[in-house]
Amino acid sequence: MTRLTVAPRGQGGRGTFRRIGDAVRAAAPGDLVAVAPGTYTETVLLDRAVVLVAEGGPGSVTLTAPPGGGPALTATGPDCAVRGVTVRGADPAEPVVTVSAGAGLVLEDCAVVSGRVQARGADGEPAEEQEEHEEHEEHDEPAGVAVTAVLLRRCRLEGARGAGLHLAGGVRARLEDTLVRAVEGTGVVLSGTARLEAVRMRLEGSTGSGIRLRGRSRLRLADSVLQDAGRAGLLLEDACRATADELRIESPGSAGVHLTGTARAELSDCRIRHASASGLVVQEDAVLTARGCSVADAGANGLLVTGAAGATLTDCRIDRSAFSAVHLSGTATGRLTDCLVRDGAEHGVHATDASRAELADCAIGGVGMTGVAVLDRAAATVTGCRITGAATGVVVGSAAGTTVEHSTVSGTTDIGVQLAEGAAAVLAGVRITGAGAAGVVVDAGADATVNGGSVEDCAGSGVVVWTGARPAFSHVRIERPAKNGVFLAEGAGGAFTSLDVVGSGFPALHIGAKADPEFRHCRIRDCAEALGEDEGAAAVLEDCTADGVPLAPVPAVAPAAGAAAARTATRGPGAAEEPDAPEEHLDDLLVELHELVGLDRVKHDVGSLVKLMQTVRRREEAGLPAPPLSRHLVFAGNPGTGKTTVARLYGRLLKALGLLRRGHLVEVDRTALVGEYVGHTGPKTAAAFNRALGGVLFIDEAYSLAPLGGGNDFGLEAVTTLVKLMEDHRDDVVVIAAGYPGEMTRFVNSNPGLASRFGRTLVFEDYDASELVSIFEYEAKEHQYELTASAREGLTGLFERVPRGEGFGNGRSARQMFQEMTERQAQRVAMLGAPTPEELMSLEAQDLPPAASGS
Template structure:
């Protein structure tokens, strides 16, 4: 017998039922009841498998309860409701209640009460609207199933959808919005699979998971939750074999949460993959309690606190995840938590990119951190840190900072630019291996007071002060390390410092290779020191170092020793040293004879050099003559600087005339060769100063024309009587050439201070007068500050009467600088890369941090690095791939 169709028409006289209840009582299972448009004040009990349909389409049939507090619809069988509008009077009560079977609501509008399924009932809601309820919009407290497809739940004073008990929920392509509580709440032992849904504007959480529930959140958008977008207080443990259990979030985005974007707390077990978390009011992702958290290929941007927090006794695994723009740390691991972080990038954070504190343990592998005003990676308190093949760049403090009693093991790390390289102040066990540090503003490696770190096979190049600094009472061990191209000394040891230094190589330092400070000790064996501006080894008063088998090469002096020092020297040698205290290798005296066990010592003179005299001719190598036309051509090919080039050319003509008058026996006109170079950083001041010296030598007005660079630290001493000798020493190094003092305005003491800068200025003024024909002094710095500097001393104003203004590079000139570097290093820019470079420099802010030529050089360097990563992923790159720079190789835009 086929299903029957019944009609409900309130005004019909026959052939139809006047009430829906009458039609239900008359119907058999599988029958269909078609309801005419109108309002039906009835309480319906559906106890058979029937279908109720709005005959004239959705919205034309309105069912209203007749008894306050009772459901308008109660279903205890497998029934279908299609196109019905159900209006309730008490939003806090169930309006549609399913107690057994499977009820399906299709294109229905339920307002003024919730839809609820209990016991073993199942509920399917398709393309419907549930609104204006209290406590919950949809509640499945059952062992059955809840299906929500293409449905809107909105305007609820409570939770949008609640799944509890042992129910299984499937939410697909649905939206929950404008609810005062959480958007979706899953608790008990329930399971929910939520796909392509939107949860927005919730008064509490977007998704709340509790107890032993399990949730899959796939390609969903959670927006503007007042609290955490996802809050997991507990969950069924995630099975490692089949991926069941826990909370799994895949794809989609979490934006605008008032608190953390995603919080795993309590016993929560959360896996987040390929998800974007943006603009959270607190942490982007947080794990607390005993939670387990795994992040894979996620993007966490603009967090109001830290990007990722792991604390309590939580455990986290973070893989190939990017954290950017956090208002706190990029990643914070604290208390007793454990974290393993592999790959990925952390950058542009307000605090340190990664911080490990408390008694937490963190393992970092192939992580890149950059652009932070604090440390790149830091560990403090009793944190335990393991690093392997990590990178840190452009950190305002240290690339790696260890403090408190932190324990650290480092095997492979690169630190580029920033203030310091690696700072080890921890009193815990610290072992650092294979670290590469380049172009930091201050020290490369720093060992804090009372620390005893171990450094093996570490390299420091381009440190702005010393390569390695050993603080008071520190006792580090350095094995097979190397320091080169430092502005200050290679290795500096403070009072009571007691390092063990084995096979250290130091080269090209602006000061000493090894400086053993007052009262310092230490053992230094089989080290090689070369090309140092000051004596290769300086031993200060009361210092007692042990120097064994050191080799000093290619420098002016090998050793200087202050009065009261007691170094123990055995087997040390000097080769190609102008003033040698130690014998040449295989000899008993400087230059000849048999090797001796202990070298003779010399006491330092006023400038801290070893005693003894040498003729000026013996102290200087022959300087080859250069052609003036070639030097002017070299000046002419520099990018930009047209005004400077014209000024230098005019000066050359003037000085050639002076030279001719002197050769003719005529009196030379009064002429000051000292200059002020005024300009912002990176505008070529040092380059032009070096060329200017060579040009003056070619004209015959300087003997050598070499350049000696100095700054405040080179000239100003730390105690009374120290500044004058320091300044004189630097000045004497520049005899016959150019003394270039960068940031010269820093010598001007602040008002009311007891700074020694004024003594350095006074000493300079006198020396410039005494040696007016032997040295050219160039002072450089920002234009406004240089004006104040010249005005600070009448002697300066009379000696620096000419200022050369170095203007900022414009965009075409910056592009030319990049092309110049590319040509020198055998790279080629495509036309599109050149156009992109123009747009990149146009978008670059020209504020105080803008580096002009240095910015162009750093941009080129970043392009080569990104090109290397890109080419490395090619299966079989050819030669064109290896040398071509494309638009995608540009760094991220400012």
């Protein structure tokens, strides 16, 4: 090997070349051309196997393209090498380093600035041989096809326009420890049958895609980073192929990895972060396989699969997607095994059109909408999965058929599993726990089979079957639903075999009008009631028990059967009847009214009403027409001001006047009147109203029936039902609506019929300190305690100082104070050896809370 030297004019000895090109032309294959430090403006042609070395080390030599254009360095021969040279272009849109077909070039420790590296090979393989070698990326080119070889090791490509590295045709290239940055366009482009293997490559700041593959090109990436691409991090088109291992894609301007056409990609241990669009996009007929990968903080979907494409993910994570974590459309297929989906804004998995989702051993948690949603003509299989913290666990709205097996749905804010209209689904061994509404809802027209599993601790009913639906449930355990175990709406049906219903807050089985379900071998235990049937229900009960007692349907009740029979039919067998108010004298009740602590304004108003009603009653007895009179009232006041006490006393007064036949009080709130499903609210409101017939219906926090914004809230349906029932039973019930003063005006104005029926409002003012002490002393007297003078003084001061904010409970606060003082007194007296009866009864200043007693 001969060494040739290049140096600027004035340097070097005899035989030194002044231009690099002259030295190369004088060199024989295998010779070394050593270039002294300096800048050389020329075009260098490497047409033979020579080695070009910067003598002063990397960066000491700059080869600059001439101003007229063209590359600075062109390789047309085999086995060419350049080490430590900076190659600078005159136009960043033009190639500054070119490698011709059949040539070979090694760049080591080089920088390529303001222009791209471009290598071209023959146009490619014959089509037949391409198909033959489809699965073998490392095959040799067929005979007669020249191979262009490129190796970049520890190089930097910077400042190009269009592309930083462009490989076209039959090129075989390898990049090691190479940086591509600040490209105005695509960082690396592969087209034709080009092949690139990149190890520890870093690509930063391209305005286009990071890497783009076209044609039948091939790419292998390992331990590399694609950062801040203006478009996709990795874009695969046509019939190209790519494999990536330990690739990190950060903040691409669109998708992290994007496949179209018939492209194929295999990802292993890759990380995609902060994609502006979807993390992984697979379209048309492309196929993606990913193992051990993660996608986080995608601006759209974590995984988007459309057209006829397919994606298979194993042991992958998708976190914090702005849209659905996985979205499938067209006829696409998505297969996820042992994957984790967390904290997405929309659905966990969303299958639409005619797509198919296959999920096995996956966990989906914290998504804003549905854990798994299968809609349109899509189908899904969900096996061994865990869905937690979604709004709804699973929604199936497709007739294509969905199976959910051996999976768990827990902690949803709404329904656990909803089988929507037209759905076809099989649930087997599914556990639903802690749903914020119903456990399972079967909508009209759904074809549902549920076998095994459980519904536990849901805030609504365990199972809801809507009008026209006829599901099949078998061997399902329903535990502790806040409402019904099974709720069947009007006209619903189905077969329910070997169900266990335990601890329901409402009747275990609610059968709507014209519903004809069949219950066989079912067991009910520790429920509020066993069975509630609306008129016209036709349930079949065979070998069913309630707490060990055989269960039979409740007979239908004819309208002429009277109010008491109607109440029994609505509430179901064994329901406790509210006792009538006792027979009492009016004068005794008025004395009881005036003995109440405080409430002077309320006492006056009630007294005036009593006098008015006495007059009305006497006119009726005299055969005179009664003046128009509304007995319904609004009680406006803060908590603990005696509203319930006065309401109960009001019913007793009206009974003593002969204006109510029973005089009892039925106290309800929104939960007792409003259903959580369409068609449930009317019957619930009517049931509560019927219980109050002959007495007083006291609606606490009535304003919650007319929430701000209104919309489709079922509370407005309850209000409408109440208005009609108040008209139908105007002489047999009194309705008292109670709540905060400011909110009750909105309630009355929420329905035109309310204002005409609630003609009078009683205002319950807060108790002052002395009145609270009187309430305290009443409680003390009832329990045989006595306040000392000092304790009374300290208690008065405490009530004067206590904040009267939202948490203040008026009389409730006085009773809570009594409980606290008796507890503190018990601790004090326990320290005495043998306390006297007086000491056991005495409440002293030291028994006050520390803030009041000064201790």
